[in-house]
Amino acid sequence: xxxxxxxxxxxxxxxxxxxxxxxxxxxxxxxxxxxxxxxxxxxxxxxxxxxxxxxxxxxxxxxxxxxxxxxxxxxxxxxxxxxxxxxxxxxxxxxxxxxxxxxxxxxxxxxxxxxxxxxxxxxxxxxxxxxxxxxxxxxxxxxxxxxxxxxxxxxxxxxxxxxxxxxxxxxxxxxxxxxxxxxxxxxxxxxxxxxxxxxxxxxxxxxxxxxxxxxxxxxxxxxxxxxxxxxxxxxxxxxxxxxxxxxxxxxxxxxxxxxxxxxxxxxxxxxxxxxxxxxxxxxxxxxxxxxxxxxxxxxxxxxxxxxxxxxxxxxxxxxx
Amino acid sequence: xxxxxxxxxxxxxxxxxxxxxxxxxxxxxxxxxxxxxxxxxxxxxxxxxxxxxxxxxxxxxxxxxxxxxxxxxxxxxxxxxxxxxxxxxxxxxxxxxxxxxxxxxxxxxxxxxxxxxxxxxxxxxxxxxxxxxxxxxxxxxxxxxxxxxxxxxxxxxxxxxxxxxxxxxxxxxxxxxxxxxxxxxxxxxxxxxxxxxxxxxxxxxxxxxxxxxxxxxxxxxxxxxxxxxxxxxxxxxxxxxxxx
Numbered sequence: 001x002x003x004x005x006x007x008x009x010x011x012x013x014x015x016x017x018x019x020x021x022x023x024x025x026x027x028x029x030x031x032x033x034x035x036x037x038x039x040x041x042x043x044x045x046x047x048x049x050x051x052x053x054x055x056x057x058x059x060x061x062x063x064x065x066x067x068x069x070x071x072x073x074x075x076x077x078x079x080x081x082x083x084x085x086x087x088x089x090x091x092x093x094x095x096x097x098x099x100x101x102x103x104x105x106x107x108x109x110x111x112x113x114x115x116x117x118x119x120x121x122x123x124x125x126x127x128x129x130x131x132x133x134x135x136x137x138x139x140x141x142x143x144x145x146x147x148x149x150x151x152x153x154x155x156x157x158x159x160x161x162x163x164x165x166x167x168x169x170x171x172x173x174x175x176x177x178x179x180x181x182x183x184x185x186x187x188x189x190x191x192x193x194x195x196x197x198x199x200x201x202x203x204x205x206x207x208x209x210x211x212x213x214x215x216x217x218x219x220x221x222x223x224x225x226x227x228x229x230x231x232x233x234x235x236x237x238x239x240x241x242x243x244x245x246x247x248x249x250x251x252x253x254x255x256x257x258x259x260x261x262x263x264x265x266x267x268x269x270x271x272x273x274x275x276x277x278x279x280x281x282x283x284x285x286x287x288x289x290x291x292x293x294x295x296x297x298x299x300x301x302x303x304x305x306x307x308x309x310x311x312x313x314x315x316x317x318x319x320x
Numbered sequence: 321x322x323x324x325x326x327x328x329x330x331x332x333x334x335x336x337x338x339x340x341x342x343x344x345x346x347x348x349x350x351x352x353x354x355x356x357x358x359x360x361x362x363x364x365x366x367x368x369x370x371x372x373x374x375x376x377x378x379x380x381x382x383x384x385x386x387x388x389x390x391x392x393x394x395x396x397x398x399x400x401x402x403x404x405x406x407x408x409x410x411x412x413x414x415x416x417x418x419x420x421x422x423x424x425x426x427x428x429x430x431x432x433x434x435x436x437x438x439x440x441x442x443x444x445x446x447x448x449x450x451x452x453x454x455x456x457x458x459x460x461x462x463x464x465x466x467x468x469x470x471x472x473x474x475x476x477x478x479x480x481x482x483x484x485x486x487x488x489x490x491x492x493x494x495x496x497x498x499x500x501x502x503x504x505x506x507x508x509x510x511x512x513x514x515x516x517x518x519x520x521x522x523x524x525x526x527x528x529x530x531x532x533x534x535x536x537x538x539x540x541x542x543x544x545x546x547x548x549x550x551x552x553x554x555x556x557x558x559x560x561x562x563x564x
Contacts, residue, residue: 010478071477074456077447098435098443098476102459102493105447108413114527115412117442130531135440139337141534142440148413148527154442184456185486188472192480200478204563228564246462246497247479252333252438253357253496260563271334275438282561284553285542295542300556304547316551320558 001034004089005057006080006104008097009042016201017095019055023162024155025093026056027122032091037061038169039083041068041076046171053169055162061174067182070190071099075182077106082176084111089150091129096154097200108152115152116144120159137252137275156279157200157258199248202231205259205280207250209235209273211266211287211306215243220310221265227317233257235267251276263313265306269294286310321375321466322426325366326419326433326445327394328356328409329387333438339533346533348386355390358434362492364499365464366432367398373466375429376400382409382418388517395512396504402517411526412440416448421523424453428489430471435460435493446493456486459493 005025007018014022022038029036038052038060049060063079080103084092092107094100096117108115118134120141128145131153135142146153199205206225212218225232232248239249250257252272258279265286267273274297277283285298286309295301302309331337332352340347355363363379370377379399381387384406391402405418423431431453436443443459450457462481463474469488474481476495504512545553558564 071482073447073458077451097478098460099478101436101443102447102457105412105416105444106451106457108444109416109448109451112527113413115442115444115448116528117412117444132534135533136331136337137333137438137441139536140339141536142530143532143534144528144530146528181454181456185458185484187482187484189483190477190480191483192477196479198478245480247476247481256441261557261561275333282557282563284557297539298542299540299561300553301542301544302547302550302553303544304550309547309550312550313554316554317564319551320554320564 001032001090002087003029003032003034003036003091003093004084004087005036005038006092006094006100007038007040008100009040009044010198012044013048014040014051015095017097017157020157020159020162021093021095021155022052022057023055024122024160027160028091028093031122032125034090037087039063039080041079043069049171050168053167054164057169060169060171062171063174063176065175067178070187072182073099073102073106074184075178076103077110078178078182079176080104081107081110083174084150092150092152094154096156100154104152104154111150112148113150113152114146114148116146117154119153119155122160123153134279137256138278158260158281193245197229197231199231199233199255199257202257203260204228204230205233205257205261206230206263206265207233207235207267208238208244208265209267210237212238217307220307220314224263224310224314224317227314235273264294265310267294268292269297321369321373321430322428323366323370323375323377324380324423324428324431325359325363325377325394325399326380326431327359327363327390328434328437328439329353329381329383329390330356330437330439333357337535343533344531353386353390355393356434356437358436358438358495360501361496361498362432362434362494363394363397363399364502365494366430367502368499369466370398378403380405380419380422382407382415384408391517392512393504395515396508397502398508401515404517404519405522406519407522410530411528412442412444413448414524414526416445416452417524418522419445419449420452422520430488431491432494435495443493446491450491453491455489455491457491457493458486460495461492462495462498464492464498
C-alpha cells in the first residue's frame with residue numbers, strides 16, 4: 001500500500017509541520033507494509049529536500065516548474081492528484097494548513113477519495129482504516145472510518161514527537177502538466193510579515209487581548225515573544241479594532257493553534273477564543289481579574305497587571 | 321449575477337457537547353443551532369453583491385428538516401430562494417458532491433461558503449466542489465470585489481495575505497472580514513416565510529463514517545503564581561511543564 005505525503009516549503013525549507021507529516025507518513029507506511037514517497041512543490045535545494053530522509057523518507061519528488069513558484073491551489077492540487085495516480089498511492093497525508101486544506105480538497109475530489117482532517121493519532125488499520133480526529137473545534141474527538149479505496153488524511157500539529165535520524169532521501173525532479181485552470185487566476189500582490197515566526201507553525205505563542213489597552217502598549221509582549229522565539233497572536237476584539245493584523249487573530253473564526261506553550265496576556269478567555277487555543281499543550285494566563293474564565297482552561301495562572309508581569313517574565317527568560 | 325451560498329447548520333459556539341447511544345451519536349437535545357459562523361460571512365457578502373449587482377441568490381443546505389430555521393433565517397437576511405438536500409451532512413466528500421450535483425447545470429457565477437464548518441472543521445468542501453465542477457476554488461477568502469466577469473479577491477496566507485484576480489465562475493471559502501454579519505429585519509423575516517424552499521433527495525454516497533465519539537480528558541487545576549514572583553513561572557515551564 002503506497003503512501004504519499006504532500007509537504008509545504010517556506011523560504012526554501014520544509015515547514016516543521018511538513019516534517020511531522022513525513023514522520024507520520026513513514027509510520028503509516030511501516031504499519032500498512034508499503035513504501036512512502038514525499039512530494040515537495042516549489043523552490044528548495046536538493047540538500048534541503050534530502051533532509052526528508054531524516055524523518056523516514058527514502059524518496060522525494062520535487063516539482064519546481066515556473067508556475068509553481070508561488071502558492072497556486074489549482075496547480076498544486078493537479079500535481080498532487082497526478083502524482084498520487086502515477087504512484088497508485090492509497091494513502092495521501094498532509095499537515096493541516098489553510099493552503100493544504102484547499103490543495104488536498106481538490107486532489108481528493110479528483111480521485112474520489114474520502115478525506116478526514118485534524119487527525120490526532122496514527123490510523124488504526126487492524127479492521128478497515130480508522131482515524132481519530134478532533135471535532136467541534138477541539139471540544140471532542142471522533143473515530144472515523146474511511147471507506148474509499150484512496151484515503152486522504154490531514155494531521156494536526158504535534159501528533160507525534162519527531163524522531164530524527166541521519167538518513168538521507170534521494171531527490172527526483174517531477175514535471176506535471178498542470179492544465180488550463182492554473183492559468184485562470186493571477187496574483188496581483190503578496191503582503192507578508194517578514195522575519196516573524198509563523199503563527200500556525202509556532203511551538204511557542206504569546207498572545208494579547210483587550211487588557212493590553214492599546215496597540216501602542218504591545219512592546220512588552222513583543223519583547224517576551226522575542227526572548228522566547230515565540231510567535232505573536234491576539235484575540236478577536238484586538239484584530240477587529242485593528243490593533244494587530246487579522247492573521248494574528250486566534251479563535252473560533254481565526255487561526256487555530258496547537259503550540260507547546262500559549263501565553264495569554266489580558267485575554268478574558270471567551271469560549272470563541274478558547275476554541276482556537278484549546279489544543280495547546282500548556283496554557284499560561286495572565287490577567288488582573290481573578291474571575292477571568294480563561295483561568296479555568298489554564299495550566300498556570302498569574303493574577304496581576306500584564307505591564308508589571310511581562311517584563312519580569314522576559315527578564316527570567318533572558319536569565320535562562 | 322447568479323449566486324449560490326452554501327450554509328451549514330451547526331451548534332452555537334457556546335454549546336456543551338455531549339454524546340449518546342454509547343457515544344455513537346451526537347446529542348442534539350438542548351443544543352441551539354446557528355448558521356455556521358464562516359458561512360454567515362459568505363452569506364452576508366453574497367447578499368451585498370446581489371443587492372448592488374442584481375440577479376439571484378440561492379441558499380443551499382445539506383441537512384435534515386431541523387436545519388430549516390437556519391435556512392429561513394438566510395432567506396430573511398436576503399436570499400431569494402432556498403434548497404435543502406435532505407440528508408445528514410456527515411462527510412465532506414458527500415456534502416461537496418451534493419452541492420456539485422445541484423449546481424452543475426444551473427450556471428452559477430459564484431458559489432460561496434464558509435472556509436470550514438465549526439462542527440467538523442475539515443475546511444475542504446469548497447475545494448472538492450470546485451474540482452467536481454471543474455472551476456477554480458480559493459480559500460480562505462477575506463475580501464471579494466466583482467467587476468464584470470472578473471473577481472478581485474484577497475486570500476489569507478500564513479503571516480499575511482495574497483491579492484489575486486480570477487474570472488468567474490468561482491467557488492470561494494470565505495472568512496472575516498469579507499463582510500459584516502447581517503441581522504434580519506422584520507420585513508425580511510415576514511417575506512422569508514413565503515420564499516420558496518425546495519427539498520431534494522440526496523444522490524451520492526459518503527466515503528467516511530463516524531464509529532465513535534469521545535470527549536477530551538478533563539483539564540487539571542490551574543497552578544497560580546503570585547505576580548511579585550512572576551519570574552518563577554519560567555523555571556516551572558522549563559523544569560515541570562518541560563515546554564521551554
